[in-house]
Amino acid sequence: MRDVMNNQPSAPPPYQPVPHKSKWGKFIAGFGFAFSGIRHTITTQRNMRVHILIGLCAVLMGLILRISALEFAVLFVTMICVFTAEMFNTVFEICVDLVSPQYHPLAKIAKDVAAGAVLVSAILAVMVGLCLFGPPLWHLIFHS
Numbered sequence: 349m350r351d352v353m354n355n356q357p358s359a360p361p362p363y364q365p366v367p368h369k370s371k372w373g374k375f376i377a378g379f380g381f382a383f384s385g386i387r388h389t390i391t392t393q394r395n396m397r398v399h400i401l402i403g404l405c406a407v408l409m410g411l412i413l414r415i416s417a418l419e420f421a422v423l424f425v426t427m428i429c430v431f432t433a434e435m436f437n438t439v440f441e442i443c444v445d446l447v448s449p450q451y452h453p454l455a456k457i458a459k460d461v462a463a464g465a466v467l468v469s470a471i472l473a474v475m476v477g478l479c480l481f482g483p484p485l486w487h488l489i490f491h492s
């Protein structure tokens with residue numbers, strides 16, 4: 349959008365919340381926005397697709413190795429931790445790009461810390477995976 353008189357980029361119009369007829373309409377629209385955020389992360393972030401693929405493989409492995417319901421619960425919590433970290437990382441990337449499109453040392457720190465949070469959660473996932481699948485895999489390989 350450009351300022352016609354000066355041929356300069358003009359400020360975008362202020363955000364106007366979409367009016368909803370009822371409370372329920374607003375409630376249901378909230379789900380739509382949330383799913384749209386999830387879809388955006390999956391379609392734009394390759395790392396998110398990798399996390400989902402690894403998570404699905406882990407669930408499949410859990411089924412094959414017949415881990416307990418409690419172990420599945422631990423697996424799901426861990427997977428959601430990683431997904432959530434990746435989604436917040438995406439939020440930070442977008443916010444930083446919005447506020448500081450040019451290079452800025454604070455922008456670098458913000459993005460690096462957000463990426464670090466994803467790495468920490470991925471390390472947690474590897475450790476949980478080792479604890480859950482290590483013993484049954486060991487038993488399967490060396491005692492069958």
Ligand SMILES: Nc1ncnc2c1ncn2[C@@H]1O[C@H](COP(=O)(O)OP(=O)(O)OP(=O)(O)O)[C@@H](O)[C@H]1O
Pocket residue numbers: 393395441444448449450451452453455456457459460463
């Ligand atoms: N505005 C900026 N100012 C300073 N450093 C930046 C800036 N934008 C990015 N960086 C540096 O570049 C790194 C990569 O940033 P980028 O936005 O490309 O993230 P990414 O992890 O590659 O994102 P994606 O997940 O989309 O591939 C950041 O971790 C940060 O160190």
